[in-house]
Every structure is written in C-alpha cells, then in structure tokens.
Amino acid sequence: MVARGEGNTVGRRGLLIGGGVGVGLIVAWAVWPRSYAPNLPLAHGESLFNAYLKIGEDGVVTVAVPQAEHGQGVYTALPQILADELGADWRTVAVQPAQLNPLYANPLGVDTLFEGLFDALPLPLREGHARRSALLLTAGSTSVRAFEAPLRQAGAAARVLLCKAAAKRWNVGWQACATEGGFATHGKDRLRFGELAAAAAGGTLPDPVPLRGEGGTRLSGQSLPRLDAPAKVDGSANFAGDIRLPDMVFAAIRQAPVGDAKLLSVDRDAAAHVRGMLSVVTNDDWVAAVASNWWAANRALDALAPKFSTTGPIVNNDSIDAVLAAALKGDGTRIWSTGDLATAFKGAKLVTATYRAGLAVHAAIETMTATARLTDGKLELWLPTQAPGLARAAAAAALGISEGAVVVYPMLIGGSFGANLEHLAATQVAVLARDLKRPVQLTWSHGEDLLHDRYRPPALARMTARLGGNGQILGWQAKIAAPSTGRELAGRLLATDRAARAALAISAAGDTYAVAGARPVYRMPAYAIDHHPADIGVPTGHWRSGAHSYTAFFNECFIDELAHVAGTEALSFRIGMLGGDARLARCLSTAASLGGWEGGVQGSGQGIACHSFRGSHIAVLAEAHLDNDGSVAVDRIVAAVDCGRQINPDLVRQQIEGGLIFGMAAAIGASTGFSDNLATARTLGDLDLPRLADTPDITVELIPSEADPGGVSELAVPAIAPAIANALQAATGTRRRTLPLITGIA
Template structure:
C-alpha cells in the first residue's frame, strides 16, 4: 500500500507499530522497517519515496508542543530537503530511540539503589536502561536533548548516500555534490531525491556522518527587533492544516470494524473498591453490549458512548473508601510537619547550613494541588484477538503503558502492539497509564474492538494533581541594612510525589501501594528549583516528607511551580521591607547569571517598568529551569489590577533565553501557552477534596482562563549560542509570582497562597 503524505500526517494507524533501527546503533538491534511501495529506507529515522516525499519518524508524543515539526525540521535542514516534501509518522516503541537524558534525570525513580555511584556509572546505566526498556518517554523538555543529535546524524548519512549515488551516476566526487531543497546537483547536472532514492538506499554511509557546520537554528539576529508575528514562518507546523480542517486523528477518532464504545465509573482516587451496582436499572437502555466489573471500577460498553454512559448512571455503582481524604486534613498535616517535622537536607550552596546563624526575616507560602486538566479526557481504542492486544493510545511513556496493559491481561508485552496517537493536550497527565490497563481488561472480556473514553467526572476523580506544599523561607540579612541576603534556608513540606509517580510508572503499582512504598522518603525531584538563581553566600534546602493520603503526580511546571512562586514572592517581600526597588535588587544578586540578568533588563524595558511603585499594578519575577550552563531562563513583568469582575491581568511582558532556537514560531507558542497556563494556576480555583473526591466535577469550576481573560502578551527571545533549552514550562512557572507581585503593587495586599484568590482578597 502506498502511504500518502496525508496519511502520514493525519494518523498513526498506517505507520504506527513499525519497529526500526539504524546503522549507528549496536548490531543486535534489527531493522525490521517495511517500506510502502515506492519507498526506500534510510535508517530508523528517514524514508524517501520515489515521488520525493521524505518521511521522518518521530519518537515523541505530539501533544500540542510541536515536536512533530521540530524533529522533521532538524532532519530537513541537515538533509537538504524542501520543507514542502517533508511528512511525519509516529516512530514505534523501539530500542532505536532511547531518551537517555530523561533516563539520567529520572534515574533515582527506576533504580534508586545504583544511582549516584559515579557519573560514569550513572551514564552507562542510563544508556543501558533506556535501550533495554525502550524508554522513549516525552517529558521534562528533553526532546531536543535526546533526539536532535541522532536525527541530524541520520539525515547527514542519508544526504551523503544521495550524493554518493549521484556521484556514481555522473562520475564525480560525492563531496563536490550540493544537496539543497530536495535536489542533488553538480555543475549543470541535477537529480531529485525521488530519482536517486532507490540506488541511494543501497549506498554505504560514511562513518562518522558528515554533519553540516551549522546546527539547525531559527535564532533572531543580535540587536534585532522582536519578530513580526504576522510573518509567514519559515517552517510552518506540519500538523496545522489537518488540525484546522479536523482531519487530524486522536485516540478518540479511531474507528475499527465492529467497534463498541465504553464508558467507565471510578471510585475515589485512593484505595476505593467497587461494592455493588444495580444491573437491572440499565435493562431499558438500547444498544448495551455488556458490562465489565473490576475491583476498582465498572465499565459498560454499548453501540454508542452516550448509551453506555446512561447505563452507568442508571446502574449507580457504589464504592467503599478505605482512606477518605479531605483538603482540611491535608492542610493540617502540612501545617504540623512544616513547623516541626523531621527533614532531609537535599541541597546546599556556599557555606550551606553553617552560613546561617540567625533568622532576620521569614515568610510562609502555600501551594494547593493543581490538575493538569487537559481538555481531551483519557481515551484509547483496543482490539483483542488470538491472545494478542492491539492498542491505540496517546501516551507520554508508551513502553510503560504497553507493559502495564500486557500484565493486566496476562500476556507478554511482545503480544501487545501499541500504535502511538497524538494527544490534544497532556501537561504530563498522559504519563499515567491507568486507562491502558482498563481498556485491555474490557477488550479481552468483550472479545471485540472497543473504545474507552473517560467522562470529565472520572478524569477529575482519577487525576494525579501536582502535590500541595507548604514552604517556609528564612533569611539572614547583611549587617548595615540595604536588605542584602547573607544566607537563606528553604524548608518545603510536601509528599515525595516524584518517587510516588516513579513507583506507578516503572513499578506498575496502584496509587495506594505507591503511597505506602514512598512514605517518609527524601525526594529531591519534588523540590526542583528551590535553590535560587541568585548569588547568595549561603543556601540550604530541606525536604519535609508529608503523607497526604492522596495520590500526586506531574503537572506542567511540576516542582518549579512551587519553588518559583515561593522564591520570587519572598525576594519581592525582602526588597519591599528594605525599601529596595525590585528590579535593581534582583540585578544586584545576579552577577553569576548574566543571561538571566539580561532577561530581567529586557523584560523591564518591554513593559516600561516603573519601579513597581504603589498602585502601579506592575510586578516582576524571573526563574531558571536547569543548571547555570544549560538552563532555560525567563523574566516576566505582569500588569494586573483588581476590578469589579475580579482580578484582571492586562499585560504580560516576557524576555526569554532558551539558547539556540530551532523554531522560533513554536518557541513563541510554547511561551505564550505557558503564560496562559500560569494565569490559570495563579487565578483559577483551588482543587478541594471531600471524602477522597473533588468537591466539584464541573470543568468550568476549575476557573481556567477564557478567551476574554487573555491579556496582551509580549515575548522576546534573547540571541544565544548556548545549547537549546526547552521553553514549554517557563511561562507556566514565572506567571504566578509575577502576577502576585503585581497585585501587591496594585493593592498593597501580599498573597502567599496559590491559587492567589483561594482565600479571597
């Protein structure tokens, strides 16, 4: 079957599940990729068809962040392809695509015993783990770090093979051939990729592959004005046309012959069990195919999803809750342990603990749990036949989802074919794979193709929110006034949410078991960003483990949401107490991070910063995600006011340094989207629990920003030759403290809890 560009762009069912490998991997990884008619293989990343279409395999989940444009763009620029001839297909879950940087970052989650022996050993273990476990997870902004280099090398090898084929035909040196815009040329001779593909695929690529001297870049030139957002981007998103016309396929769009539709009802999040339901109450509803009962849920399948949902409502499933959780109980635990609980020292700089001999000023900040709340609820399609399972699903960790589904129905992971589908949004929610387990059970029980879609109620019930936290910050100020900080101590009370998440992802534990397994553990990942980017003589960070009884997970921004809000609010407070102007006060402490200082200056200039004087409504914040060498940086000035309709954010001005930019249009989208996400975190409604259930199941009650709430947003990127860094979470974490500081400027009220209005004004 000939695979068309439209087929490649709009669906995974055509190309999903293909297992591929390429020359630069160890020989024991086979290359079973089967090209369509007229296509020729160029390793694990590239296929070139005789009509000239270059298909690029992408091993990361497309969830709105544009990765299915970024990686093909890298290949196109290195290969010398015309962007109009480039298509994309989801890469299979395979050892050819290890996400080694993420495996290194999460090493203590999958191997807490061996990690930390030595840097060399950790690198080796991460390499081995990522390949052996087919670890291709999409998270923590590691797509470029993990895949830019191998994608470039594969494209460079393919370019050389095309040049070798042309050179053989023309009797010239292949190094003298030019490869530009999908054409190989030498003097007056030229040939298209399609004309050369068949012979080029049999050429032996040079080792190492001949990379172009310039890495893919879309950086603004030094001294340039912000990009004209109305200009046509050089590399427009590949997925944009199909998303506009509605042909882009998500897991909920999969249709299989004879497929039925399943709805599901869950009990409270932690440790609930199904005790009964009224099966007879659904007898009058047409189209019911069957019900599947599990220890912790009840599903009904029907010829339409609405019939299945109506049947569930009529059957009124009942659950027992062994550990009902209320928000008031969680807050009381955090309150008690933050003040007096045992803690672990997780980080220190400079003189560390010894540098702080007194506390001159201290403040407490609280952060409520937050949902990822993607608009698209969990959905998957499955087909069970002959002891094998086919699974169509959007997953940020597809191999872990595949293994969990296999274990659930008692088969080998090799008997599960997982077809990667894009997500309409995730914000880390699709790192969880509970719905993969559920649909595996349902498909096997019914013995026919089925699609499972969670209703909004169950998406909120089974959500793993970002953990709540209490943060206590104390500072020792330099003698002589001016508010200079000599030492800072940060104490964070929160559950070890990263380890809890790791037990679910890598250990396949249910939430209650993961909580029991991690209670009392030190969790450095749960405190990321708690070491400020400022030059301070002494900093120490302590983790106070708290068992809340409610499962926690990952949400866009993760721990940096907590740390950025607390640190930047505290810095603003110290400046105000000591009559220091907020911008110059921060600048005086940023001698060790010139790039972040430049972001601050640029954001202040963009917003026409007035010093944050009383009633101005301007507030600023800055943050760095990652280390001083490779981290991403952002500074933001917010203009916010309290009005008759509540708090209104009128403007956000952000200056960003993410190193070398591969696609500035996508980077801008990520920052703008992150800032809007941050407005939701800052001004949305708090997630409250009663008896282990959310107090509301209404999506509207989350208080997420609407179109009318969108402020004027200005984003500028600072030119940089540093390694690329991810922009996806920067806006999310910097917006809340900038807005909080703006509200202080406007009203004189210091809001120390997220969401900012959770306790009212």
C-alpha cells in the same frame, strides 16, 4: 534532619550488593553489546536510509518522530532538524510516529522527569537500561535536546549517500556534490532525491559522517509552517477518540474514591433500560458500562448508581492541610546546601514567610481514552501516550501476557501537560477487551478525569533568610512539605521494571522531584533546601513543569518581600544578586524595558519574576488588579526568553504564549479541593479557567543565542504565578502567599 551529601557516589560493587538482582541486571545490560535494526515500515516505492528517515521515489522525505505530539510542535521541530541537515525541500517533508524500538529511547527524558532520583546509578548504566528497556518518554522538555544530535546524524548520513549516488552518475567525487531544496547538486547539475533514493539507500558511509558546513539555505532557525497544522485544521487528523474498528463497542467508567475504597453495588436492572446498553463490567476498583455508543454508556453509568465503601482515612481539605503542617514540623531531608547556614543565621534578625500551593489539575481537552482489540492472545492498543513502552508493559501485566504480544499505536494527543504519562486507561481497556471478547473504546468523562486525575501536589513552604547591612542575602533556607511525587510517579510508571524499582530503593533519601527548582538562582554564601515528605492520601503525578510551578512561586515572591525589607527596588535587587548569570540578567532587563517597568511601586500593579529551567531562562513582567468582585484580572504580560538556539522561532513563541496562559490559569484557578475522598471540581466550569475575554495582552521577546537549545514547552509556567502575585502586591498593598491567588477553594 537527615543529610544528603551532594558528592555521594555509589560504586559498582555497592550497587550490586545494595540493589540485588534488579540493579545487577542493569549492570549486566550496560556491558552487554547489542545492536538494533530500524523497524520503520516501508510503502511501495520508499527506500529506508536509517531509523529516522525514508525517501520515496516521488521525492517525499518521511521522518520518524519518537516523541508524542500533544501540541508542542515536535512533529515540526524534529523533522526540521533532519531536513535542514539533509538539504530537503520543506514542502516535500512528511512525518509519522516511530514504532517502539530501543533506538528511540530517551535517557535524558528519564533523568529529567524524575529529577535525579536515579542518580545513585552511574550515567552509563542509566542510559544503557533506558535503551535496552525501550524507554520512550516525551517529558521534561527534552525532545529537541535529546534528539537533535541523532537527527542531524541521520540527515547527514542520508545526504552523503545521496551525494555518492549522484556523484556516480556524474563521474565526480562525492565531496564535490551538495544538497539543497530536495536536489543533489554539482555545479549546474541537479538530480531530485526521489531519482537517487533507491540507489543511495544502503550505501557505505565515511567515519565520521560530516555535517553540513555553513552557507546555503538552512531550514534550522526558520519559522517554517507546522506539519501537523493542516490536518488539525481540516479535521482529518486522527486522535484516539477517532478510532473505529469492526464490531467495536464503547465504554464509560466510574472509579472508586481515593484511598481504601471498593465497589459495593450497582443497579444493573436500571441500566438495562438505557437504549443501546450492552454490558456491565465490574471489579473492586471500578465499574464500566458498555454500549453501542459512548453517550448511552455514560447515561447507563448514572443509571447503575454505583456505591463504594471507604474504610480508610477520610481525605478532605482539612486533612491535607494538617498533614502538610505536621510534615513541616517534623524531620526533613536536606536535598541541596552550600556554605554554613547555621553560622549565617546565628544571632541574626531573620525574615520569614510561609507559602502554600494547592492541588492543581491537568484539565486537558482530551480526557483519558484508549481503544483495544484482543485477538488470538495478541493485544492492540490505540492510545494517546507519552510513554508507549510503559503503557505496553502495564497492559501486558494486566492480562498476564508477554510485552511482545502487545502492539501500541501512539496517537496524536489533545493536550496532556503530563497526564498522558499515566497508563491506567490502557490497563482498564485491556481488561475490558478481554472480558468482552470484542474491540472496545474506553473514554473517561470530564468529571471522571477531574475526580481521578494525578494532580500536581500541594505544598507548604517556610522560607527564611538573613539580610546583610548592604541588602545582600547572607543566608537562605527553604523547608518544603510536599508529597514524594517523584518516588510515587516512578513507582507507578515503572511498576513492571524490577531493575528500576531496585535502583529507586537504594537511591538517596528524600525526593528531589518534590523540591525541584527550589535551589535559588541568586548568589549567596549559604543556603539549604529541605524536603519534608507528606503523605496526603491523594495520588499525585507530573504536571507541566512539575514542582518548579510552586517552588518558583515560593522563591520569587520571597525575593520580592526581601527586596521590600531591604528597601531596594525589586528588579535591581534581583540583578544585583545574579552575579555572573548574564543570560538571566538580560532576560530581566529586556522584560523590564519592553514592559515599561515602573519599579513595582505601590499602585503600579506591576510585578516581575524570573526562572532558569532545563537550560533556558525567562523573565516575566505582569500587570494585574482586582476587579470589584475581588477576582484577579491580569491586564498584560511581557516575557523575555533565552532558550539557546531556536530550531523554529514560531514554535518557541507558541509554547511560551501557551505556557503563560496555562500558568496564569493555574495562578487564578485550575485547582480543586477535596471532600470525603473526592475532588470538589467536577466540571471544567468549576475551575474558573480564563476565557478569551480574560486573556491579557501578551508580548514575547526571544533573545538570540548560540547556546545549545534548552527546554521550552514548560519554561513559561513557573515564573508567571509569582509575577502576578507580585503585581497584586503592588496594586493592593496586600501580599497573597497561596496558590491559586484567591481567598480559598470550595
């Protein structure tokens, strides 16, 4: 066993020696003073107040949002924060995507996405590098947590400037003025923002800038209408696939199987007979058919009948299972521990159970797509991306040009769940634009999207615990075999970042990402969490909630099994071990009360589970049964959520409901096997996704809280699968320990 101490720190000298030039650059950048100017474009009649805000003479308040909108509601929640502090009229608030700028970097997103992989670097160095590298990431449920403070400051600064401009006209002190509903006010005097914007912008600010006090109409906390909804409803919203450029052509792609595979041959003559077919582009890794429309390009791919050779190991279900089993028997890395587990386990009767989770797919509605135009050495990219700076760097590297020669236009995303952190489509379309010498739009088919996904990794866990005479857990060990997805993801996304690669090289052994969420929320004197790396030969990546989606399944199913061994009702067993965690205990008791918890007795078909995640807490009660054909049917879901202060309660409820359905889909399907280096799921129909008729009755209770906002968009995913599994145990008397909760995967 390789141990990793939780208290390890790395000094600056050690960083420079161990990390070489790359980490030395981070240290240098962190102490290099640098300021950045806003680059928010202005239209006629608009006045720039700061990097997040401009106000038009027509009174329209436009907020720049540096996070990708892929259905989670950031185009509403983030403007709502600023508008609340500004005192704006919500009917006059507009939104536009922010351009790449270090001012919009998200250091919290970097830390959260990679689950502490870069903790060897002191926090100021990590933050400094993220900002100077313009690491704009939409990941890890960090949008509100990362940008609430700067957006409030931006709104407050503009409010002060508007009050100063109004006060000058009224010949009063600016502190006596206020803003509300899009007006600056002083007693009965009122001036619209649009009348004051030009005079107010560029004024001087006090230090510190005061935030709005209590009182007045506040927008924060209201379920205001979504700003992106009208355009999505009437079809005027532009997604990446809607881009049309002069002289543009369309491309479809077929890629080599996973592993050591290369393109051998294509039938160009057969493809030439497809109407609309224009060109074929090949390299060792893929073949692209180019046509006057995408349907013709995709038909031409079939006609090309590409053949690939695979010289490396064959990857299939059996090989993946064998690698995981071997990894679990081998040495692991201790990621977290407390107490003396060896003493707790010595000579005691132990409870053990083994759990599995299969490969899970993203299966977003919008497949991978990107549009590129290369003109005079300047590359323009239109693409759905959660990491525009990383996509820019990858495309520049693919063409051998500078990042400054690449312009990225982030688009609305039709779902993502982490898939659009990847930038493979951006590099492919950049190469196509160069070779074709004309604008091109590349779109993967759903089959290609499933065959070449960056899957949620599979995992195998051996759980062991010791129960005391009073039913308390005295010791707990989780040994988890899983790919080192965090390191793989960091190496892939940050491939052009020398400093990040050097920092990764000196980070502690093991992969915290691979076992994130495995540390139990319950109080016990001794526990240990070990990661056993497994190289399965399949690319893996970030999937909504990451490893929490399987570690919560392992933990919450095992807790139910321990409660059964202890002869204790499952809800009481959990609450009794939470100690002082009042927020999670309240979630559990609320879900049980609303759901009519019957104790999980045999035949009830009820199961319960809970999880704490990104500063938020959730408990889920599920009711489920098996249909006559053996398929899993979920009848009812009740969730109680404490996510701190809620900017927009309806957005929270939408994300919880969506996460519950997403997690339910993954619990009963949405997975793939592997055969001969290819995924066996080729169409959405192969995934057994729940349909409208399969959707259970869902109740979501939002618990009021004044705690700081926690993460929401991923929160509901981890707890639903174990709740369903526990419900099936109560319904059938049989414990299912494998995700998805079916007998097997083809």
